[in-house]
Amino acid sequence: MTATSPAPARIAPEESLDAFREDRVYLGADHRRNERRTWIVAGITVVALAAQIVGGLMFNSMALIAGGLHNAAHVAALLVAALAYRLARRYASDPRFSFGTGKLGYLAGFANAVVLAFTALLIAAESVERLIVPEEVAYTEALWLAAAGLVLSIVCMLILKPAGHAHPRDRDLNLSAVHLHLSADAIVSGLAIAGLLAGRALGWSWADPLAGLAGAALVAHFALSLVRQASGVLLDVNPSPTLAAEIRSRLAAEGERILDLHLWQLGPDHHAAIVVIAADDPRPAEAYRARLAGLPGLTHLTIEVRGA
Ligand SMILES: [Zn+2]
Incomplete structure (x- = not known):
């Protein structure tokens, strides 16, 4: 500020600042709804995780513990998404964010999509290993686990379904990221069930790892499309x-x-x-x-x- 700076406009500085602040809330119309649902699904996932860990220890089941590891990753992803909603709301009117906090969900979605892509790599590597060196599979137990996983994914997917009115272009990518992850999980569980049934009934030991490989390709496809969309918004690519x-x-x-x-x-x-x-x-x-x-x-x- 110099002594020669122009006289203030007719609006008092504080008033005009307030007007700006109001102008800076760029959260989606369904922000609160989506936030609430993300917390609910995070809660369900924590309960499922606890059940898997207790069950794994009680029955000494490696498959249960492995499923628990996957679910722990879900808890982390859901916490990232839920916290992004929480923080976006908390700082929505904070003048330090020159263009508001509406992009926070895209940052969280980007992070979750990158983790999802790595998950696909891990599933693919494990599947290839099992194709080369087939492992003994406890088919019945694995089938029950895959079925439970499928039901859990579908219930969480239904809760996290985006509101019907949202235009695909304007959808809340933070919610889409967790929703897509759960859809991918549901499909992977479905493929796993098919692979396990084929393995048990026909003795095709390659069916389960092949289903894993197909699932990994699908998860990678979902993850990369999310990465592309989120980075487009983060880098200010012309949205339309x-x-x-x-x-x-x-x-x-x-x-x-x-x-x-x-x-x-x-x-x-x-x-x-x-x-x-x-x-x-x-x-x-x-x-x-x-x-x-x-x-x-x-x-x-x-x-x-x-x-x-
Ligand atoms: Zn998952």
């Missing part, structure tokens, strides 16, 4: 060429030229844009702003108008 084109055409309606257009995502269903317009007969910024009224999800807009 259609929306960008619509902004351009509306702002250039009277022969204006769009010198610069930045469009990026701030959170689920929240987009920001910075536009520089050149016009022979420049109008006030408000007039241009009005041309963009009603565009879905465009919640933060900065317009600069230059004379030609």
Whole structure:
């Protein structure tokens, strides 16, 4: 601040700051709903984990303990997701976050997707090993475990299902990441059941590891698509060429030229844009702003108008 700085605008500084703060909440419409459900599923998973550990120790079952390790990874992933919701809400109005905390869920989703990709690698490596050197499988016990895993995954998936109204493009990626993980688990359990049944009935010892390999490929596919989507948002990749084109055409309606257009995502269903317009007969910024009224999800807009 220097002594020559311009006089304050008609709005008192504190008032204008408050207005900014309100402007900075870019959380998804279903934030609270999704947060609550993530905590519920985390609770269910902790109970399942405890049951697996107690059962594994009681029956001295390695399969139960191995399943417990997988479930411990679920608890960690769900905690990351739930804490991201919690922190995004806690700091939603904190002015240190220049564009709000709407991206926190994408950061959590990215982290969970990377872990999921490594899970796929581990399953694939274990399956290849078992294809080469077949191991003795306790089919009946393994079948029961896979069935229990399948039921658990489906129940958690149903709880974590995204709200029906969410547009696929604007979906809450934090929720999608855990939901996709559970879908992948359900499919892997289903494949495992098929492989185990084939192994038990027909003696095909390769069926179970082959099912594991197919499951790993699927999990990897899900994980990489999540990594791509989350990193796109984290790196401010243009989230919608259609929306960008619509902004351009509306702002250039009277022969204006769009010198610069930045469009990026701030959170689920929240987009920001910075536009520089050149016009022979420049109008006030408000007039241009009005041309963009009603565009879905465009919640933060900065317009600069230059004379030609
Ligand atoms: Zn899993």
